[in-house]
Amino acid sequence: MPELLVLAAGMGSRYGGLKQLDPFGPSGETLLDYSVHDAIRTGYSRAVFLIRRDIEEEFRAKVGSRYEGKIAVDYAFQSAEDLPSGFSGCANRTKPWGTAHAVWCARHTMKAPFAAINADDFYGEDTFRVMEEFLGSVDLGSRPAQFAMAAFRLDRTLSTHGSVARGICEIGPGRVLAAVEELTEIIRRDDGAIAGGGRVLAPHSPVSMNFWGFTELVFPLLEASLADFLRVHAESQKDECYIPSAVGNMIARGQADVHLLETASDWFGVTYREDRDHVVQSISALVQAGKYPETL
Numbered sequence: 001m002p003e004l005l006v007l008a009a010g011m012g013s014r015y016g017g018l019k020q021l022d023p024f025g026p027s028g029e030t031l032l033d034y035s036v037h038d039a040i041r042t043g044y045s046r047a048v049f050l051i052r053r054d055i056e057e058e059f060r061a062k063v064g065s066r067y068e069g070k071i072a073v074d075y076a077f078q079s080a081e082d083l084p085s086g087f088s089g090c091a092n093r094t095k096p097w098g099t100a101h102a103v104w105c106a107r108h109t110m111k112a113p114f115a116a117i118n119a120d121d122f123y124g125e126d127t128f129r130v131m132e133e134f135l136g137s138v139d140l141g142s143r144p145a146q147f148a149m150a151a152f153r154l155d156r157t158l159s160t161h162g163s164v165a166r167g168i169c170e171i172g173p174g175r176v177l178a179a180v181e182e183l184t185e186i187i188r189r190d191d192g193a194i195a196g197g198g199r200v201l202a203p204h205s206p207v208s209m210n211f212w213g214f215t216e217l218v219f220p221l222l223e224a225s226l227a228d229f230l231r232v233h234a235e236s237q238k239d240e241c242y243i244p245s246a247v248g249n250m251i252a253r254g255q256a257d258v259h260l261l262e263t264a265s266d267w268f269g270v271t272y273r274e275d276r277d278h279v280v281q282s283i284s285a286l287v288q289a290g291k292y293p294e295t296l
Contacts, residue, residue, distance in 0.1 A: 001045035002043070002112055002114055002131075003044060003045055003048060004036070004039045004047045004115050005116040006118075006119050008051050008063075009078040021059070025283050026284060027295040027296070031270075033063075046111075048074045050106050051076075052077065052078060060075075075109075078096045078101065078102045080094060084223050084230070087227070088234075089234060090236060093236075098240025098241040098242050099243045100222055100229075100241040100242055100243045101222075103212075103218065103243065104222040115132075115211065115214075116210070117211050122279065123263075124265020124266060126265040127261075130263055131150060131211065131213050134261060135148070135213050144256050144257050145217040145218065147215070147257070148258060150211040150212075150261045150263050151263075152263075153207070154194060155203035157269075158188055159272055161274040164271050165182065166209075167180045167181065167182050167208030167210075167244030168197075168206075169207060176258065181197070183196040221250050221256065225241065225249050225250070229245075229246075266282075
């Protein structure tokens, strides 16, 4: 059975706090609660939370304790000092090295094909289901490696309160990812157009919201991408290595096929604190429609 890796080590700087622990549901549920709930009911065997050591006590008490007796729970830790052999990183850097580094930091903890997700996004039950079906049937010995990504429409993933970063996807034959470009500062302009990376973007563009399906073959590939990144940015206090960029490198090198999965679920999340009301209202609507119970 596949496992779930939840990336929860982010600083939450733009939001203004640890949004992973904020309540959004009618009974105080976090967005993590809904993700784990969906993972449990679609067949995932274990939830691994990738966190920082400094939030471990609070995270275990407020989040991990919710799932005792429901699903096996484990923890992995992201540290700026945990780097590929030969790299020591930047002195005094405390900020983690990004989402690609986060997944790599779980290399000793994951025991089966796994979905990797953000802690502060809502993906919906169908997204977990289609990924579980892929991971349950993936050929573990295939070369190139067989991975997957759940894609969402760009225009349904924006914030009205500021810019966002998204992995813009190019789809090849057979619904396989041909390339992915990580763009920051994507925003809807006053004229309604969506712009980022110095150009106008198609509203229906498929984007990565960091819902990935990997096997253990991803770890040496991520290590190679991290090494390439660090050769250029090892002295940086802020630069990060993102999953879309690392996966793009794997595709370009012929090391991985990444299958784009279609989902009937909507995505929503909290990039900025002002996004909170929209998320609360969206969850309330799903509860009222019977998609989720009043209390998880």
